[in-house]
Amino acid sequence: MPELRITTLIDAPLRTVAAALLDARLLARAVRGLGVRISGGPVLFAGATLDGSVGPVDGTLFVTRADTTGVSAELVGGPLPRFTLVTDLLHTGGGTMVVDSVEWSSPGGPFGRLADVLVGRGLALKVLEARAAAVSARSVELLSARVVVGAAIIRDGLLLAQQRSYPPEAAGKWELPGGRVEPGETDHAAVIRECSEELGVTVEPDDQIGPDIPLRADLVLRVFAAHLTEGEPEAVEHRAVRWLTAADLDTVDWLPADRVLLPALHPLLT
The missing domain is CATH 3.30.530.20 (START domain)
Structure with missing residues (x-):
């Protein structure tokens, strides 16, 4: 060959x-x-x-x-x-x-x-x-791209996902919670803040999961493992939240950027 x-x-x-x-x-x-x-x-x-x-x-x-x-x-x-x-x-x-x-x-x-x-x-x-x-x-x-952080919140072998309600092209699709890192903010601090704003919970971030994922020319998604320390997740800014089993991961209609992470997420849900 x-x-x-x-x-x-x-x-x-x-x-x-x-x-x-x-x-x-x-x-x-x-x-x-x-x-x-x-x-x-x-x-x-x-x-x-x-x-x-x-x-x-x-x-x-x-x-x-x-x-x-x-x-x-x-x-x-x-x-x-x-x-x-x-x-x-x-x-x-x-x-x-x-x-x-x-x-x-x-x-x-x-x-x-x-x-x-x-x-x-x-x-x-x-x-x-x-x-x-x-x-x-x-x-x-x-190397100089701005960062959007995501949180892979895992509890008892389940992964938390949230369903988008907007914009129209993303409505109904699923993603991990998170958002943009503000100027002067660390990645972990952004994870904590975004989970508080989007889910009404407190989390403790851990190591990064998977690669950085390009969203636009100057923007990347960076996802961290996290676990809940206080509160129960609610769909504050999204249509719904859902705890997923390992068997669920490949059946959900993910946004493309989040789908990249599935091979790295599967081993964590055992």
Whole structure:
């Protein structure tokens, strides 16, 4: 099976680089003009699908992994038996090592030989180089991004979620409680304040869960585990609140940014 690989060292924390990788719009822009088309988004999460093509090969990009370890996607529904795009992230003393690779297998006969030429001799390498450059630049931008915090409040193996009532495009969807960090405020202080305002409870924040998640060009979502210390959650600013079991997580209509966190949340609900 043919494979191409490139390695890039980015001077940014691993979670920041992971956030850049999760930006689906960045991926689309990076490969524009190279005979590659990708549409979808705005954020990548495990299970997401994007319409795509690589040269003459059309198909659907199915995201199989999107977390702090990197991103993997497969091109399915096209004539190639296999085409995968894999990015692995490794923390080092000098920054974050990004290892981009693409693998494919071709059918036999003349089309297979043509596919190897079109995919392997330049196109795949150009895609990897463009993606690496875009991720590096986006990571630097995200170092100064403003932060929205979220709280993964867990009690007795259950996760608290709240249902949006506005704006119209988000109404009815579910998310974790939270909001923007105010100037001069720490992330943990913002978690405590937002949970008091949105739920009428007091919480104690703990470690961050999952990667930073890009919301806009200059805004990221950062979610922390938390536990209740006082009060019972109420839907003060939202349509409803609900305690979810591990089995519930994949059945809820989450906002895309919150859906990114499901692989990190599942192990906590045992």
